[in-house]
Amino acid sequence: MRKLGLVGGTGPEATVLYYRGLIAGVAKIKGPEALPKLSIESLSPFEVFEFCAAHDLTGLTDYLLDAINNLAAAGAECAALTAGTTHLVFDELATRAPIPLVSMLDATRNEAQAGGVSTVGLLGTAFTMNSDFFARSFAKAGIKVVVPSAEKIAVIQKMIATELEHGIVKEVSQQQLVSIIKEMVAEQGIEQVILGCTELPLILNDTLSPVPCLDPVPLHISALVNYITS
Amino acid sequence: MRKLGLVGGTGPEATVLYYRGLIAGVAKIKGPEALPKLSIESLSPFEVFEFCAAHDLTGLTDYLLDAINNLAAAGAECAALTAGTTHLVFDELATRAPIPLVSMLDATRNEAQAGGVSTVGLLGTAFTMNSDFFARSFAKAGIKVVVPSAEKIAVIQKMIATELEHGIVKEVSQQQLVSIIKEMVAEQGIEQVILGCTELPLILNDTLSPVPCLDPVPLHISALVNYITS
Known part of the structure:
Protein backbone atom coordinates (compact mmCIF):
# COMPACT_ATOMS: atom_id res chain seq x y z
CA MET A 1 0.00 0.00 0.00
CA ARG A 2 1.29 3.48 -0.88
CA LYS A 3 1.63 5.92 2.00
CA LEU A 4 -0.66 8.91 1.49
CA GLY A 5 -0.07 12.47 2.71
CA LEU A 6 -3.10 14.68 3.34
CA VAL A 7 -2.91 18.46 3.39
CA GLY A 8 -5.66 18.92 5.97
CA GLY A 9 -7.06 21.51 8.32
CA THR A 10 -8.58 23.67 5.53
CA GLY A 11 -11.15 23.12 7.17
CA PRO A 12 -10.70 20.61 9.96
CA GLU A 13 -14.10 18.89 9.60
CA ALA A 14 -13.39 18.00 5.96
CA THR A 15 -10.12 16.48 7.22
CA VAL A 16 -12.14 14.25 9.58
CA LEU A 17 -14.39 13.31 6.64
CA TYR A 18 -11.34 12.31 4.56
CA TYR A 19 -9.75 10.46 7.48
CA ARG A 20 -12.82 8.36 8.23
CA GLY A 21 -13.57 7.90 4.53
CA LEU A 22 -10.06 6.66 3.74
CA ILE A 23 -10.12 4.23 6.67
CA ALA A 24 -13.55 2.87 5.66
CA GLY A 25 -12.56 2.70 1.98
CA VAL A 26 -9.32 0.80 2.61
CA ALA A 27 -11.09 -1.61 5.01
CA LYS A 28 -13.70 -2.32 2.32
CA ILE A 29 -11.04 -3.32 -0.21
CA LYS A 30 -8.30 -4.82 2.00
CA GLY A 31 -10.32 -6.17 4.95
CA PRO A 32 -11.42 -4.78 8.34
CA GLU A 33 -7.94 -4.95 9.87
CA ALA A 34 -6.21 -3.05 7.06
CA LEU A 35 -5.60 0.65 7.66
CA PRO A 36 -4.21 3.23 5.25
CA LYS A 37 -0.63 4.40 5.79
CA LEU A 38 -1.28 8.06 6.34
CA SER A 39 0.37 11.34 7.27
CA ILE A 40 -1.66 14.50 7.78
CA GLU A 41 -0.40 18.08 7.87
CA SER A 42 -3.05 20.27 9.42
CA LEU A 43 -3.01 23.87 8.16
CA SER A 44 -5.39 26.78 8.70
CA PRO A 45 -8.46 27.69 6.59
CA PHE A 46 -7.99 31.29 7.72
CA GLU A 47 -4.51 31.48 6.20
CA VAL A 48 -5.95 30.08 2.95
CA PHE A 49 -8.78 32.69 3.02
CA GLU A 50 -6.21 35.46 3.50
CA PHE A 51 -4.08 34.36 0.54
CA CYS A 52 -7.23 34.08 -1.61
CA ALA A 53 -8.63 37.45 -0.49
CA ALA A 54 -5.29 39.09 -1.32
CA HIS A 55 -5.12 37.20 -4.67
CA ASP A 56 -1.70 36.04 -3.46
CA LEU A 57 -1.43 32.78 -5.41
CA THR A 58 2.34 32.60 -4.94
CA GLY A 59 1.87 32.82 -1.17
CA LEU A 60 -0.87 30.17 -1.28
CA THR A 61 1.28 27.84 -3.41
CA ASP A 62 4.28 28.21 -1.08
CA TYR A 63 2.09 27.62 1.99
CA LEU A 64 0.67 24.37 0.56
CA LEU A 65 3.98 23.24 -0.94
CA ASP A 66 5.61 23.55 2.46
CA ALA A 67 3.01 21.11 3.85
CA ILE A 68 3.52 18.71 0.92
CA ASN A 69 7.30 18.81 1.48
CA ASN A 70 6.70 17.95 5.16
CA LEU A 71 4.47 15.03 4.13
CA ALA A 72 7.16 13.78 1.74
CA ALA A 73 9.75 14.11 4.55
CA ALA A 74 7.44 11.95 6.72
CA GLY A 75 7.53 9.26 4.03
CA ALA A 76 4.35 10.01 2.07
CA GLU A 77 4.56 8.62 -1.47
CA CYS A 78 1.66 10.68 -2.82
CA ALA A 79 -0.42 13.57 -1.50
CA ALA A 80 -3.81 15.23 -1.75
CA LEU A 81 -5.41 18.55 -0.87
CA THR A 82 -8.60 18.24 1.18
CA ALA A 83 -10.30 21.50 0.14
CA GLY A 84 -11.80 22.49 -3.20
CA THR A 85 -10.48 26.05 -2.88
CA THR A 86 -6.84 25.06 -2.56
CA HIS A 87 -7.11 23.24 -5.93
CA LEU A 88 -6.92 26.74 -7.41
CA VAL A 89 -3.13 26.26 -7.43
CA PHE A 90 -3.14 22.48 -7.97
CA ASP A 91 -1.33 22.55 -11.34
CA GLU A 92 1.54 24.67 -10.03
CA LEU A 93 1.79 22.46 -6.92
CA ALA A 94 1.80 19.28 -9.01
CA THR A 95 4.76 20.63 -11.00
CA ARG A 96 6.76 21.56 -7.91
CA ALA A 97 5.82 18.79 -5.44
CA PRO A 98 8.39 16.02 -4.82
CA ILE A 99 5.61 13.37 -4.84
CA PRO A 100 2.58 12.82 -7.13
CA LEU A 101 -0.62 14.68 -6.20
CA VAL A 102 -4.08 13.16 -6.66
CA SER A 103 -6.56 15.85 -7.72
CA MET A 104 -10.12 16.27 -6.41
CA LEU A 105 -10.98 18.05 -9.66
CA ASP A 106 -9.81 15.15 -11.84
CA MET B 1 3.13 28.12 18.88
CA ARG B 2 5.06 24.83 18.95
CA LYS B 3 4.26 22.35 16.17
CA LEU B 4 2.83 19.14 17.63
CA GLY B 5 3.14 15.66 16.17
CA LEU B 6 0.42 13.11 17.00
CA VAL B 7 0.98 9.38 16.76
CA GLY B 8 -2.60 8.54 15.75
CA GLY B 9 -4.66 5.75 14.27
CA THR B 10 -4.47 3.57 17.40
CA GLY B 11 -7.52 3.77 17.19
CA PRO B 12 -8.74 6.23 14.60
CA GLU B 13 -11.71 7.59 16.59
CA ALA B 14 -9.48 8.65 19.47
CA THR B 15 -7.36 10.48 16.86
CA VAL B 16 -10.48 12.40 15.79
CA LEU B 17 -11.16 13.19 19.47
CA TYR B 18 -7.61 14.55 19.88
CA TYR B 19 -7.78 16.47 16.60
CA ARG B 20 -11.05 18.22 17.45
CA GLY B 21 -10.02 18.71 21.09
CA LEU B 22 -6.70 20.33 20.16
CA ILE B 23 -8.40 22.67 17.67
CA ALA B 24 -11.06 23.67 20.21
CA GLY B 25 -8.48 24.05 22.99
CA VAL B 26 -6.14 26.26 20.96
CA ALA B 27 -9.09 28.39 19.74
CA LYS B 28 -10.18 28.90 23.36
CA ILE B 29 -6.75 30.24 24.35
CA LYS B 30 -5.56 31.95 21.18
CA GLY B 31 -8.86 33.01 19.55
CA PRO B 32 -11.27 31.44 17.06
CA GLU B 33 -8.98 31.94 14.05
CA ALA B 34 -5.94 30.29 15.65
CA LEU B 35 -5.29 26.66 14.75
CA PRO B 36 -2.66 24.31 16.15
CA LYS B 37 0.34 23.54 13.96
CA LEU B 38 -0.10 19.82 13.67
CA SER B 39 1.26 16.69 11.98
CA ILE B 40 -0.43 13.34 12.41
CA GLU B 41 1.04 9.91 11.64
CA SER B 42 -1.79 7.40 11.46
CA LEU B 43 -0.80 3.86 12.44
CA SER B 44 -2.83 0.71 13.02
CA PRO B 45 -4.42 -0.47 16.30
CA PHE B 46 -4.15 -4.05 14.99
CA GLU B 47 -0.37 -3.82 14.68
CA VAL B 48 -0.25 -2.49 18.27
CA PHE B 49 -2.47 -5.38 19.46
CA GLU B 50 -0.15 -7.88 17.75
CA PHE B 51 2.98 -6.47 19.38
CA CYS B 52 1.21 -6.47 22.78
CA ALA B 53 -0.17 -10.01 22.36
CA ALA B 54 3.31 -11.27 21.46
CA HIS B 55 4.85 -9.26 24.37
CA ASP B 56 7.15 -7.78 21.73
CA LEU B 57 7.93 -4.47 23.40
CA THR B 58 11.00 -3.90 21.22
CA GLY B 59 8.82 -4.27 18.11
CA LEU B 60 6.20 -1.92 19.57
CA THR B 61 8.84 0.67 20.51
CA ASP B 62 10.41 0.57 17.02
CA TYR B 63 6.98 0.83 15.37
CA LEU B 64 6.06 3.95 17.40
CA LEU B 65 9.55 5.48 17.19
CA ASP B 66 9.41 5.24 13.41
CA ALA B 67 6.22 7.36 13.49
CA ILE B 68 7.79 9.88 15.89
CA ASN B 69 10.84 10.17 13.62
CA ASN B 70 8.49 10.86 10.68
CA LEU B 71 6.72 13.54 12.71
CA ALA B 72 10.06 15.15 13.58
CA ALA B 73 11.03 15.02 9.89
CA ALA B 74 7.77 16.84 9.13
CA GLY B 75 8.81 19.60 11.52
CA ALA B 76 7.05 18.57 14.72
CA GLU B 77 8.77 20.07 17.78
CA CYS B 78 7.07 17.76 20.28
CA ALA B 79 4.94 14.64 20.02
CA ALA B 80 2.27 12.63 21.81
CA LEU B 81 0.80 9.12 21.69
CA THR B 82 -3.00 9.05 21.40
CA ALA B 83 -3.64 5.65 23.03
CA GLY B 84 -3.26 4.59 26.63
CA THR B 85 -1.89 1.17 25.63
CA THR B 86 1.05 2.56 23.67
CA HIS B 87 2.21 4.41 26.81
CA LEU B 88 3.44 0.99 27.92
CA VAL B 89 6.73 1.88 26.17
CA PHE B 90 6.57 5.64 26.77
CA ASP B 91 9.74 5.86 28.88
CA GLU B 92 11.88 4.02 26.31
CA LEU B 93 10.38 6.17 23.51
CA ALA B 94 11.03 9.40 25.43
CA THR B 95 14.71 8.41 25.75
CA ARG B 96 15.11 7.61 22.06
CA ALA B 97 12.82 10.21 20.40
CA PRO B 98 14.49 13.23 18.73
CA ILE B 99 11.79 15.56 20.13
CA PRO B 100 10.14 15.86 23.59
CA LEU B 101 7.11 13.64 24.24
CA VAL B 102 4.13 14.77 26.31
CA SER B 103 2.74 11.86 28.34
CA MET B 104 -0.94 11.02 28.87
CA LEU B 105 0.04 9.24 32.09
CA ASP B 106 1.78 12.30 33.51
Missing part, protein backbone atom coordinates in the same frame (compact mmCIF):
# COMPACT_ATOMS: atom_id res chain seq x y z
CA ALA A 107 -11.65 12.61 -9.65
CA THR A 108 -14.85 14.63 -10.12
CA ARG A 109 -14.21 15.06 -13.84
CA ASN A 110 -13.62 11.32 -14.29
CA GLU A 111 -17.07 10.65 -12.84
CA ALA A 112 -18.68 13.20 -15.17
CA GLN A 113 -16.78 11.68 -18.10
CA ALA A 114 -17.98 8.18 -17.13
CA GLY A 115 -21.52 9.61 -17.26
CA GLY A 116 -20.88 10.75 -20.84
CA VAL A 117 -21.99 14.33 -20.22
CA SER A 118 -20.84 17.42 -22.12
CA THR A 119 -22.00 20.26 -19.82
CA VAL A 120 -22.08 20.39 -16.02
CA GLY A 121 -23.13 23.12 -13.62
CA LEU A 122 -20.96 24.29 -10.74
CA LEU A 123 -22.34 25.45 -7.39
CA GLY A 124 -20.09 26.51 -4.51
CA THR A 125 -18.81 29.64 -2.81
CA ALA A 126 -18.66 32.82 -4.91
CA PHE A 127 -14.89 32.39 -4.95
CA THR A 128 -15.12 28.88 -6.44
CA MET A 129 -17.83 29.79 -8.97
CA ASN A 130 -15.87 32.84 -10.09
CA SER A 131 -12.64 30.83 -10.47
CA ASP A 132 -11.83 28.58 -13.42
CA PHE A 133 -10.07 25.65 -11.69
CA PHE A 134 -12.95 23.22 -12.12
CA ALA A 135 -13.41 24.43 -15.74
CA ARG A 136 -9.72 23.93 -16.54
CA SER A 137 -9.74 20.33 -15.29
CA PHE A 138 -13.02 19.44 -17.01
CA ALA A 139 -11.87 21.03 -20.29
CA LYS A 140 -9.22 18.28 -20.50
CA ALA A 141 -12.12 15.85 -21.09
CA GLY A 142 -14.00 18.27 -23.34
CA ILE A 143 -16.63 18.94 -20.66
CA LYS A 144 -17.93 22.48 -20.25
CA VAL A 145 -18.43 23.85 -16.70
CA VAL A 146 -21.01 26.63 -16.34
CA VAL A 147 -22.08 28.72 -13.34
CA PRO A 148 -25.27 30.60 -12.43
CA SER A 149 -25.78 34.35 -13.05
CA ALA A 150 -23.94 36.86 -10.84
CA GLU A 151 -27.19 37.52 -8.97
CA LYS A 152 -27.66 33.79 -8.18
CA ILE A 153 -23.99 33.45 -7.21
CA ALA A 154 -24.59 36.11 -4.55
CA VAL A 155 -27.68 34.24 -3.29
CA ILE A 156 -25.76 30.94 -2.98
CA GLN A 157 -22.74 32.61 -1.34
CA LYS A 158 -25.01 34.18 1.29
CA MET A 159 -26.79 30.85 1.88
CA ILE A 160 -23.47 29.03 2.42
CA ALA A 161 -22.02 31.70 4.71
CA THR A 162 -25.08 32.43 6.84
CA GLU A 163 -26.88 29.06 6.90
CA LEU A 164 -24.97 25.98 5.69
CA GLU A 165 -21.66 26.79 7.42
CA HIS A 166 -23.64 26.87 10.67
CA GLY A 167 -25.42 23.61 9.88
CA ILE A 168 -28.75 25.36 9.18
CA VAL A 169 -30.77 23.73 6.37
CA LYS A 170 -33.90 25.70 5.37
CA GLU A 171 -36.53 24.25 3.05
CA VAL A 172 -36.91 27.61 1.33
CA SER A 173 -33.17 27.63 0.52
CA GLN A 174 -33.42 24.06 -0.73
CA GLN A 175 -36.23 25.11 -3.10
CA GLN A 176 -34.17 28.10 -4.22
CA LEU A 177 -31.20 25.87 -5.11
CA VAL A 178 -33.45 23.42 -6.94
CA SER A 179 -34.95 26.24 -9.01
CA ILE A 180 -31.46 27.61 -9.78
CA ILE A 181 -30.47 24.14 -11.06
CA LYS A 182 -33.71 23.89 -13.09
CA GLU A 183 -32.88 27.23 -14.71
CA MET A 184 -29.34 26.03 -15.51
CA VAL A 185 -30.81 22.89 -17.10
CA ALA A 186 -33.24 24.95 -19.24
CA GLU A 187 -30.93 27.81 -20.17
CA GLN A 188 -27.42 26.31 -20.11
CA GLY A 189 -28.18 22.66 -20.80
CA ILE A 190 -26.41 21.20 -17.75
CA GLU A 191 -26.66 17.42 -17.35
CA GLN A 192 -25.03 17.13 -13.91
CA VAL A 193 -24.23 19.57 -11.11
CA ILE A 194 -21.01 19.77 -9.08
CA LEU A 195 -21.56 20.39 -5.35
CA GLY A 196 -18.33 22.39 -5.24
CA CYS A 197 -18.41 23.25 -1.53
CA THR A 198 -18.28 20.70 1.32
CA GLU A 199 -21.45 22.20 2.88
CA LEU A 200 -23.69 21.74 -0.18
CA PRO A 201 -24.33 17.97 0.30
CA LEU A 202 -26.10 18.98 3.52
CA ILE A 203 -28.89 20.53 1.46
CA LEU A 204 -28.74 18.87 -1.98
CA ASN A 205 -28.68 15.28 -3.21
CA ASP A 206 -29.66 13.19 -6.24
CA THR A 207 -33.24 12.82 -5.01
CA LEU A 208 -33.84 16.56 -4.68
CA SER A 209 -31.77 17.80 -7.60
CA PRO A 210 -33.30 17.80 -11.12
CA VAL A 211 -29.96 16.42 -12.46
CA PRO A 212 -27.45 14.02 -10.82
CA CYS A 213 -25.05 15.60 -8.32
CA LEU A 214 -21.26 15.27 -8.47
CA ASP A 215 -19.98 15.35 -4.89
CA PRO A 216 -16.20 15.96 -5.11
CA VAL A 217 -15.20 14.80 -1.60
CA PRO A 218 -16.45 11.15 -1.75
CA LEU A 219 -15.29 10.94 -5.39
CA HIS A 220 -11.84 12.17 -4.32
CA ILE A 221 -11.68 9.79 -1.35
CA SER A 222 -12.64 6.90 -3.61
CA ALA A 223 -9.92 7.87 -6.13
CA LEU A 224 -7.38 8.07 -3.29
CA VAL A 225 -8.36 4.66 -1.92
CA ASN A 226 -7.92 3.17 -5.39
CA TYR A 227 -4.59 4.94 -5.85
CA ILE A 228 -3.03 3.80 -2.57
CA THR A 229 -4.35 0.23 -2.64
CA SER A 230 -3.65 -0.56 -6.31
CA ALA B 107 -1.14 14.57 32.53
CA THR B 108 -3.49 12.24 34.42
CA ARG B 109 -1.13 11.96 37.39
CA ASN B 110 -0.81 15.77 37.60
CA GLU B 111 -4.59 16.02 37.96
CA ALA B 112 -4.59 13.37 40.73
CA GLN B 113 -1.72 15.17 42.43
CA ALA B 114 -3.60 18.48 42.26
CA GLY B 115 -6.47 16.67 44.01
CA GLY B 116 -4.08 15.70 46.81
CA VAL B 117 -4.95 12.00 46.72
CA SER B 118 -2.71 9.11 47.73
CA THR B 119 -4.49 6.09 46.21
CA VAL B 120 -6.36 5.87 42.89
CA GLY B 121 -8.13 2.95 41.20
CA LEU B 122 -7.48 1.98 37.60
CA LEU B 123 -10.15 0.58 35.29
CA GLY B 124 -9.42 -0.32 31.66
CA THR B 125 -8.79 -3.31 29.46
CA ALA B 126 -7.31 -6.41 31.14
CA PHE B 127 -4.05 -5.57 29.37
CA THR B 128 -3.93 -2.08 30.91
CA MET B 129 -5.00 -3.21 34.40
CA ASN B 130 -2.41 -6.00 34.36
CA SER B 131 0.37 -3.62 33.22
CA ASP B 132 2.23 -1.20 35.47
CA PHE B 133 2.63 1.83 33.21
CA PHE B 134 0.03 3.94 35.05
CA ALA B 135 1.49 2.79 38.39
CA ARG B 136 5.04 3.72 37.36
CA SER B 137 4.04 7.26 36.37
CA PHE B 138 1.89 7.82 39.48
CA ALA B 139 4.63 6.46 41.75
CA LYS B 140 6.74 9.51 40.77
CA ALA B 141 4.24 11.61 42.75
CA GLY B 142 3.94 9.06 45.56
CA ILE B 143 0.44 8.03 44.42
CA LYS B 144 -0.52 4.35 44.57
CA VAL B 145 -2.48 2.84 41.65
CA VAL B 146 -4.60 -0.22 42.49
CA VAL B 147 -6.75 -2.48 40.30
CA PRO B 148 -9.77 -4.74 40.97
CA SER B 149 -9.52 -8.49 41.66
CA ALA B 150 -8.69 -10.87 38.77
CA GLU B 151 -12.35 -11.91 38.64
CA LYS B 152 -13.53 -8.29 38.28
CA ILE B 153 -10.82 -7.57 35.70
CA ALA B 154 -12.33 -10.36 33.57
CA VAL B 155 -15.82 -8.86 33.98
CA ILE B 156 -14.65 -5.39 32.89
CA GLN B 157 -12.61 -6.76 29.97
CA LYS B 158 -15.68 -8.62 28.67
CA MET B 159 -17.86 -5.53 29.11
CA ILE B 160 -15.44 -3.38 27.11
CA ALA B 161 -14.96 -5.94 24.33
CA THR B 162 -18.57 -7.06 23.89
CA GLU B 163 -20.54 -3.91 24.80
CA LEU B 164 -18.64 -0.61 25.05
CA GLU B 165 -16.49 -1.09 21.94
CA HIS B 166 -19.76 -1.49 20.01
CA GLY B 167 -21.27 1.59 21.65
CA ILE B 168 -23.64 -0.49 23.82
CA VAL B 169 -24.26 0.96 27.29
CA LYS B 170 -26.29 -1.32 29.59
CA GLU B 171 -27.65 -0.09 32.92
CA VAL B 172 -26.78 -3.44 34.52
CA SER B 173 -23.14 -3.00 33.44
CA GLN B 174 -23.15 0.54 34.75
CA GLN B 175 -24.35 -0.73 38.16
CA GLN B 176 -21.70 -3.46 38.05
CA LEU B 177 -18.93 -0.89 37.51
CA VAL B 178 -20.29 1.34 40.26
CA SER B 179 -20.30 -1.57 42.70
CA ILE B 180 -16.73 -2.52 41.68
CA ILE B 181 -15.65 1.07 42.41
CA LYS B 182 -17.53 1.03 45.75
CA GLU B 183 -15.68 -2.15 46.67
CA MET B 184 -12.34 -0.55 45.73
CA VAL B 185 -13.20 2.44 47.93
CA ALA B 186 -14.09 0.19 50.89
CA GLU B 187 -11.32 -2.38 50.53
CA GLN B 188 -8.45 -0.50 48.85
CA GLY B 189 -9.17 3.07 49.91
CA ILE B 190 -9.23 4.62 46.45
CA GLU B 191 -10.05 8.34 46.33
CA GLN B 192 -10.30 8.73 42.53
CA VAL B 193 -10.67 6.32 39.61
CA ILE B 194 -8.80 6.41 36.29
CA LEU B 195 -10.99 5.65 33.27
CA GLY B 196 -8.02 4.00 31.56
CA CYS B 197 -9.74 3.03 28.33
CA THR B 198 -11.28 5.49 25.83
CA GLU B 199 -14.62 3.64 25.93
CA LEU B 200 -15.16 3.92 29.71
CA PRO B 201 -16.34 7.59 29.70
CA LEU B 202 -19.33 6.29 27.68
CA ILE B 203 -20.62 4.50 30.79
CA LEU B 204 -19.02 6.26 33.77
CA ASN B 205 -18.78 9.86 34.93
CA ASP B 206 -18.42 11.93 38.10
CA THR B 207 -22.17 11.86 38.74
CA LEU B 208 -22.43 8.06 38.63
CA SER B 209 -19.10 7.14 40.18
CA PRO B 210 -18.77 7.06 44.01
CA VAL B 211 -15.38 8.84 43.64
CA PRO B 212 -14.23 11.46 41.06
CA CYS B 213 -13.12 10.08 37.66
CA LEU B 214 -9.79 10.84 36.00
CA ASP B 215 -10.38 10.81 32.23
CA PRO B 216 -6.90 10.64 30.62
CA VAL B 217 -7.82 11.81 27.09
CA PRO B 218 -9.24 15.28 27.90
CA LEU B 219 -6.51 15.73 30.56
CA HIS B 220 -3.86 14.85 27.96
CA ILE B 221 -5.40 17.17 25.33
CA SER B 222 -5.48 20.00 27.86
CA ALA B 223 -1.80 19.39 28.77
CA LEU B 224 -0.90 19.38 25.05
CA VAL B 225 -2.77 22.63 24.40
CA ASN B 226 -0.90 24.26 27.30
CA TYR B 227 2.43 22.88 26.08
CA ILE B 228 2.11 24.08 22.47
CA THR B 229 0.61 27.49 23.26
CA SER B 230 2.87 28.44 26.16
